[in-house]
Amino acid sequence: MTEPGPVLAGPGLPAAQSAALPAALLMPGQGSQYPGMGTGLYRDLPAFATIIDAVFQVMGVAGDELRHDWLAADGGPDGDTEPLLPLNHVSRSQSLLFAIDYALGRLLVDLGLGPAVMLGHSVGELAAATLAGVFDLDVAVRFLLRRADHLAGAPAGGMMAVAACAADVRPHLRPGTDIGAVNAPRQTIIAGTGAALRATAAALTQAGFTCAPVPSLTPFHSAVLEPVVEVLRGQLTGEPLRAPAIAIVSGYTTHLLTAAQATDPMYWAHHDVDPVLYWPALESLLASGSHLLIECGPGQGLTTLARRHPDVRSRRSQVLSLLGSPGQGPDGEADRFAAAVTGLGLSVPMTPATAVPSARTAATAAAAAVLATGAARSDRVAF
Amino acid sequence: MRQITLRELQDVIRECAGEDESAQSLVDAANEPFDQLGYDSLALLETQARVRRDYGVDFSEADLSDIATPQEFLDFVNNLLMAAA
Numbered sequence: 001m002t003e004p005g006p007v008l009a010g011p012g013l014p015a016a017q018s019a020a021l022p023a024a025l026l027m028p029g030q031g032s033q034y035p036g037m038g039t040g041l042y043r044d045l046p047a048f049a050t051i052i053d054a055v056f057q058v059m060g061v062a063g064d065e066l067r068h069d070w071l072a073a074d075g076g077p078d079g080d081t082e083p084l085l086p087l088n089h090v091s092r093s094q095s096l097l098f099a100i101d102y103a104l105g106r107l108l109v110d111l112g113l114g115p116a117v118m119l120g121h122s123v124g125e126l127a128a129a130t131l132a133g134v135f136d137l138d139v140a141v142r143f144l145l146r147r148a149d150h151l152a153g154a155p156a157g158g159m160m161a162v163a164a165c166a167a168d169v170r171p172h173l174r175p176g177t178d179i180g181a182v183n184a185p186r187q188t189i190i191a192g193t194g195a196a197l198r199a200t201a202a203a204l205t206q207a208g209f210t211c212a213p214v215p216s217l218t219p220f221h222s223a224v225l226e227p228v229v230e231v232l233r234g235q236l237t238g239e240p241l242r243a244p245a246i247a248i249v250s251g252y253t254t255h256l257l258t259a260a261q262a263t264d265p266m267y268w269a270h271h272d273v274d275p276v277l278y279w280p281a282l283e284s285l286l287a288s289g290s291h292l293l294i295e296c297g298p299g300q301g302l303t304t305l306a307r308r309h310p311d312v313r314s315r316r317s318q319v320l321s322l323l324g325s326p327g328q329g330p331d332g333e334a335d336r337f338a339a340a341v342t343g344l345g346l347s348v349p350m351t352p353a354t355a356v357p358s359a360r361t362a363a364t365a366a367a368a369a370v371l372a373t374g375a376a377r378s379d380r381v382a383f
Numbered sequence: 384m385r386q387i388t389l390r391e392l393q394d395v396i397r398e399c400a401g402e403d404e405s406a407q408s409l410v411d412a413a414n415e416p417f418d419q420l421g422y423d424s425l426a427l428l429e430t431q432a433r434v435r436r437d438y439g440v441d442f443s444e445a446d447l448s449d450i451a452t453p454q455e456f457l458d459f460v461n462n463l464l465m466a467a468a
Contacts, residue, residue, distance in 0.1 A: 187401075210429040304418045306421075
């Protein structure tokens, strides 16, 4: 286990960041997940563990199982390293990305950061909207869990990244596939059912385009998922939805999310069949002014792409990763996070390991106990 | 014997990433990790495909995953070119 770092600044938290650029939180979605993501921060930073445990708690039994599988990749609770479901399963990747994106954003805000704007990729937009108060946490979590249930029963499929612009990809799409995302000028994601996706990838490869699979067992953002739209709309109807208290650039319209859209269940229900327009949305965000783009989630996929934007190339805008790259692993996450937020003029309250039981030990012991006994919840996770 | 230069690699990778001349010059950043330069695995796969085609060198995806910087990319490809000469 990594020794938690020392307290990095004096008592109390600064009221505001010192960085000159307005902060934009970029929240990643499907494809950014990797085994062990965020588990080092969970282990070493109690403030993060408290927030994400609250998310798991709202998820109930599903949250206990999710945490079990999440931590299994990092040695596991009580050495249990066998996940119940693979990470790329919809009920794992989507919920974990949501939980980590949201918890990191919540933590930054708690530490005193005032984000000027947020942009979420796919499920990242749901996390951003929750942080912005559009959804209460329990409403967002219920929506996410219900959606995962329905998507798990949807036709099997996946996603593929193509090194080409959408216009070049479109003529090669086979029935059953769609443009799922526009990530960069020459990075388009296609989504669809297994056989159709393979046929499309073969046609694209034949035409000289480079393709690479995106880790997903579900064809997100394709017409294949049309049957879930009405179910999800019904799920949100009658729930309290609010205008965002923090500006959000919609990954679907590429403009600021309006109050009317944010409070319309159909806007959210339609995400699974509409393409994510990450790059156009990023262009829209940066056209409004230079920003410090912060990867508020696992990995650094969104900021790596953002580095290609002329505003970042010219250093008018800057990028910042909170957790580092997947290859760096969980062990140094807390140090990387501390370095990142110190650069923002904030300080991280690192609790010495001797003063407080390790977040990981306490929480995972509780989770393991719940799983072992089949008890319904692990409400009392003490730190 | 043909070798690939940093400037040639820069032109290929910019084209693969869909960038114009505003893109960062690799000449000043030969030892920066690719992800810090804005190039993800897909851009590198595409670059590999172009270099394979244009320079007639063959190397695997596994080889590519061990290459972290433009300089390492150049060294790897130029070694292959030299061995083939």
